[in-house]
Every structure is written in structure tokens, then in C-alpha cells.
Amino acid sequence: MAYKERNIAIFGYRSVGKSSLSIQFVQGQFVDSYDPTIENTFSKSTTVNSQKYVIKLVDTAGQDEYSIFPVQYSMDFHGYVLVYSITSQKSFEVIKNVYDKLLDAMGKARVPVVLVGNKTDLYSERAVSSEEGRKLAESWNAQFLETSAKQNESVADIFQKLLILIERENGPAPEKNSCVIS
Numbered sequence: 106m107a108y109k110e111r112n113i114a115i116f117g118y119r120s121v122g123k124s125s126l127s128i129q130f131v132q133g134q135f136v137d138s139y140d141p142t143i144e145n146t147f148s149k150s151t152t153v154n155s156q157k158y159v160i161k162l163v164d165t166a167g168q169d170e171y172s173i174f175p176v177q178y179s180m181d182f183h184g185y186v187l188v189y190s191i192t193s194q195k196s197f198e199v200i201k202n203v204y205d206k207l208l209d210a211m212g213k214a215r216v217p218v219v220l221v222g223n224k225t226d227l228y229s230e231r232a233v234s235s236e237e238g239r240k241l242a243e244s245w246n247a248q249f250l251e252t253s254a255k256q257n258e259s260v261a262d263i264f265q266k267l268l269i270l271i272e273r274e275n276g277p278a279p280e281k282n283s284c285v286i287s
């Protein structure tokens with residue numbers, strides 16, 4: 106069966122776990138060291154609903170509230186993973202900012218996005234409630250997940266959900282209703 110190529114970029118404040126989520130998804134391992142990313146591209150095949158996909162995953166350099174949205178990420182990308190850490194209110198504020206800039210750069214009212222609250226294993230340091238995350242995602246019409254890259258919790262679900270969203274966005278138009286009212 107033919108496979109579909111999907112380009113996905115992962116955004117978020119510094120140190121929220123973008124690289125760790127990418128490496129956990131692509132290589133199935135967690136590296137407990139911190140090495141700030143400039144930009145990294147990963148490739149991974151996966152199957153969702155019997156459709157094969159090859160994902161090109163671009164792990165970006167951490168953004169902050171002053172970052173200018175890198176315009177190259179608004180072109181040729183099918184969907185986005187927006188990550189904050191549940192231990193950092195600051196990272197939650199930054200991700201709202203990143204989302205606004207992303208929409209501006211794309212010139213669209215909505216884009217396929219999965220909002221991810223990472224580091225659930227650090228539950229004693231939680232600073233952002235699940236409810237806050239869920240509400241933000243709802244306001245964006247996006248999907249929401251909490252994950253732990255460390256414990257490989259819900260990491261593959263991020264990409265499964267995003268591929269389904271992208272499919273909806275790019276899929277064939279719904280069949281016209283052939284019912285004629287006279």
C-alpha cells in the first residue's frame with residue numbers, strides 16, 4: 106500500500122522535553138541529559154487506521170515569549186506538536202504565545218495541533234493542572250494529552266492523534282448528500 110509523508114514540527118519553551126519526546130517516539134529511549142537543540146530532523150514510519158505514514162519530525166530550538174516565529178516552519182508542514190511542561194507555568198504561557206504566532210504565520214484560522222503537557226512523572230512539582238491544559242486545547246479546537254517522555258507514557262498517542270487530525274484536514278471532502286428535496 107502507498108504511504109503518505111507527513112511533516113510535523115515540535116515547538117515549546119526551553120527544556121520542556123521536545124527532544125526527549127522525539128527521541129522516545131523515534132528510538133524508544135529516554136536520555137536523562139540536557140543538550141539544547143538547534144534543530145534536528147527525525148524520520149519514523151508508523152501505521153494508523155491501516156494507513157502507512159512516514160513522519161518527518163522536526164525538533165526545533167526552544168522558543169520564548171520574545172522569539173520571532175521561524176517562518177520556514179509555516180510552510181510544507183502538515184501538523185504541529187506544541188509542548189509545555191506540567192511543572193512550569195512559564196512554559197504554559199509561552200506555548201500560548203507560540204500558538205498565536207503560528208496561526209499568524211500560517212494565515213489560517215486553525216491548523217492541526219496536539220497540545221502536550223509533558224513530565225507527568227514529576228507530579229509532586231505540578232504547576233499546571235490538567236484542566237487548564239484541556240481548556241486551552243479546547244479553545245484552539247486542538248487535541249490534548251499529558252505525557253511522560255521519561256516513562257514513555259502516551260508518547261506514541263501524540264503522533265497518532267495528530268495524524269488523524271491531519272487526515273481530517275487533508276482528507277477528501279465529505280460525500281455530498283444525494284437526497285434532493287423537491
Ligand SMILES: Nc1nc2c(ncn2[C@@H]2O[C@H](COP(=O)(O)OP(=O)(O)OP(=O)(O)O)[C@@H](O)[C@H]2O)c(=O)[nH]1
Pocket residue numbers: 117118119120121122123124125126136137138139140141142143165166167168223224225226227252253254255256
Ligand atoms: N522527569 C522528566 N524529565 C524529562 C521529561 N522529558 C524531558 N525531561 C528532561 O528535561 C530536560 C530537557 O529535556 P529536552 O528533551 O532536552 O528538552 P527540549 O524541550 O528539547 O529543550 P531545548 O532543546 O532547550 O528546547 C532533560 O534533562 C530531560 O531529561 C519527562 O517526561 N520527565
